[in-house]
Amino acid sequence: MASPIAATAPYWVPALSMLLILRRIRRNFGVQPWRPVRSGFRLGILVLAAAMLGVLGAFQPQLALGLGIGAVLGALLGLLALKHTHVAWRDGRRTYTPNPWIGGALTALLLGRLAWRYTHEGFAAAQAPSALTMGMATVLIGYSLVYVVGLMVQMRRLALQASPLSDTPSSSPSA
Template sequence: AGTLVGIGLGALSLRYTHAEWVEGRGWYTPNPWIGGGLTLVLLGRLAWRWADGAFSAGAAAAGSQASPLTLGIAAALVLYSLVHVGGLWWRLRQL
């Protein structure tokens, strides 16, 4: 689910990213809200888990480090970044 969300957010972000060539160099103005919001969600989730004791020594030994929700959010952030960078690269090559 995180991968689909990341791909969708990356595509949405590309719609709101302005790209142009200025003096022979590619420039772009990204939409700060989508990537920033996704980063804040991941940091908030990690802070929640830290406050809940998931990163303590006893929790690590018990194997409770891997949370499907946290991994899904991280996957969304990674796929968002890959789709955004790939789409931006493609768009600048088309200009």
């Protein structure tokens, strides 16, 4: 007899996945409030996921090339996204506006791979991960790591620019 969790997984796993994807889509558009605690928590999870992918690449060499290419592509996309992200103060809070094209493209990549895997391979847990799937996962993890760290740096700069110390003149005229 299957456990209730295993028996109902085909129903709630896709629903939970769609909820997470909808949250991701929403974060790609419009002005977003800066939440430093949430970003720190996200960074910790991303570092853990990246470390796990690194260990996976070390123990399964057939995945290493896909993981490496995915990490490089993700880091480059993260840097490009940071270049096109605008940070500002709005109503006394730090905010950022991400580039919707880059985030939308990454979301489309994720949705496309999920759809392909579901329609062609199913979601069987016993399947070995493919280099393509792990490469795409690494693109998303690498992008997110670079983007979150870069956004933290930009927000710190924004806060320092608004501090009272930065309002003092850098040089005063001599009389």
